[in-house]
Amino acid sequence: MPDIMANTNNGNYTIRVRTGSLAQLGVMADACSKGKKAIIVTDSNVAKLYLEKAVRSLCDSGFTVASCTVPAGELSKSQQMLFMLYEQFYAAGITRSDLIVALGGGVVGDLTGFAAATYMRGCPLMQVPTTLLAQVDSSIGGKTGIDLPYGKNLAGSFYQPKAVLIDPSLLSTLPRDRMADGMAEVIKYGCIRDDMLFEAIEKGTFDLEWILERCIRIKTTVVQNDEFDTGERMLLNFGHTIGHAIEKATGFSKITHGEAVAIGMVYASVMGENAGITAKGTTARIRTVLARRSLPISTDLDLEVLFDAMLSDKKKLSGKNYFVFLKKIGEAAVYPLTSEEMKMRLAKALDDVKAMGDAN
Numbered sequence: 001m002p003d004i005m006a007n008t009n010n011g012n013y014t015i016r017v018r019t020g021s022l023a024q025l026g027v028m029a030d031a032c033s034k035g036k037k038a039i040i041v042t043d044s045n046v047a048k049l050y051l052e053k054a055v056r057s058l059c060d061s062g063f064t065v066a067s068c069t070v071p072a073g074e075l076s077k078s079q080q081m082l083f084m085l086y087e088q089f090y091a092a093g094i095t096r097s098d099l100i101v102a103l104g105g106g107v108v109g110d111l112t113g114f115a116a117a118t119y120m121r122g123c124p125l126m127q128v129p130t131t132l133l134a135q136v137d138s139s140i141g142g143k144t145g146i147d148l149p150y151g152k153n154l155a156g157s158f159y160q161p162k163a164v165l166i167d168p169s170l171l172s173t174l175p176r177d178r179m180a181d182g183m184a185e186v187i188k189y190g191c192i193r194d195d196m197l198f199e200a201i202e203k204g205t206f207d208l209e210w211i212l213e214r215c216i217r218i219k220t221t222v223v224q225n226d227e228f229d230t231g232e233r234m235l236l237n238f239g240h241t242i243g244h245a246i247e248k249a250t251g252f253s254k255i256t257h258g259e260a261v262a263i264g265m266v267y268a269s270v271m272g273e274n275a276g277i278t279a280k281g282t283t284a285r286i287r288t289v290l291a292r293r294s295l296p297i298s299t300d301l302d303l304e305v306l307f308d309a310m311l312s313d314k315k316k317l318s319g320k321n322y323f324v325f326l327k328k329i330g331e332a333a334v335y336p337l338t339s340e341e342m343k344m345r346l347a348k349a350l351d352d353v354k355a356m357g358d359a360n
């Protein structure tokens with residue numbers, strides 16, 4: 001598959017999707033930095049699986065390589081880890097001409113990206129995502145950041161990498177539930193922009209590399225049109241307004257992001273059908289495809305709990321609330337919605353989904 005080019009206000013970069021491409025890390029890195037020093041940041045799970053191969057590839061291209069491993073899990077997207085990385089960069093003698101490589105899932109990508117954006121006011125960064133979610137979503141678009149004790153992703157920056165290297169074969173070691181998690185985002189891309197992608201997942205006839213390419217092209221295009229997240233990028237939030245509320249109401253622990261988004265997409269689709277915006281039958285297709293991937297399709301949370309969580313997390317633009325509805329599979333649009341309307345429509349959707357039961 002040819003490389004995908006992302007063109008942004010802050011430079012253009014290559015996204016390479018190729019099976020086995022971790023071995024080409026060094027060659028790609030060579031084109032990304034003037035210096036010959038590199039530091040790889042990874043997590044404790046990924047280090048065991050892929051760090052050695054990544055180091056070897058960089059060494060083969062003449063880099064002096066250091067590495068730094070953070071504990072696996074969301075807790076590493078912290079102030080403490082950020083400052084620990086600065087210390088490691090300093091100890092490794094990293095300068096603005098050297099390279100920082102993020103090898104891992106979205107946690108490593110977000111944390112390392114923010115460290116690279118801020119260390120010496122910005123060092124070259126390469127993203128090497130290793131989860132499905134990171135390969136189709138978080139490694140592309142330049143959003144980086146850490147969590148603060150008061151909430152998720154509260155400190156961060158927009159910082160584009162010099163290149164993104166995506167090796168689908170790294171997903172072979174990903175636990176099943178993590179794969180399903182990323183699949184929820186893949187299904188979201190199908191819902192908002194790509195009926196062919198959605199149909200391929202429905203039929204179960206797809207090749208992983210093909211899926212990755214379709215999703216990455218959508219994310220790249222949407223981000224290019226709206227680098228700083230003030231318009232079109234909101235479409236990527238389909239299923240996320242309710243999804244985030246579910247994550248928040250369940251304390252970000254009982255349910256994964258992908259599971260919450262899966263549920264959010266079902267309710268958003270029901271709300272859309274009820275409002276006459278979404279084509280009839282869309283919800284049934286979404287529920288079937290999610291359930292087949294072992295993703296949840298309903299929540300037991302009650303209206304008040306969900307709505308409270310939503311109010312504290314709603315995406316606001318110029319004081320108005322916006323909500324992403326599907327027109328049909330493959331086409332989405334953003335609509336203004338008052339809090340009262342939102343609550344009313346959500347109440348009805350909760351009842352409707354309950355009545356559907358677990359049948360698809």
Ligand SMILES: NC(=O)c1ccc[n+]([C@@H]2O[C@H](COP(=O)([O-])OP(=O)(O)OC[C@H]3O[C@@H](n4cnc5c(N)ncnc54)[C@H](O)[C@@H]3O)[C@@H](O)[C@H]2O)c1
Pocket residue numbers: 043044045046049072073074077104105106107108110130131133134137138139140141142143144153170171172173174175178181
């Ligand atoms: N920047 C963005 O635009 C953006 C978008 C979406 C999500 N995010 C962020 O991404 C994070 C979630 O990312 P995630 O779902 O990738 O989680 P993660 O980075 O925690 O990875 C999930 C788990 O899989 C393990 N793992 C990673 N790759 C593996 C592999 N190849 N084989 C076996 N195990 C592997 C990790 O060690 C971890 O335990 C959240 O913090 C979220 O806020 C950012």
Ligand SMILES: [Zn+2]
Pocket residue numbers: 185240257261
């Ligand atoms: Zn998401």
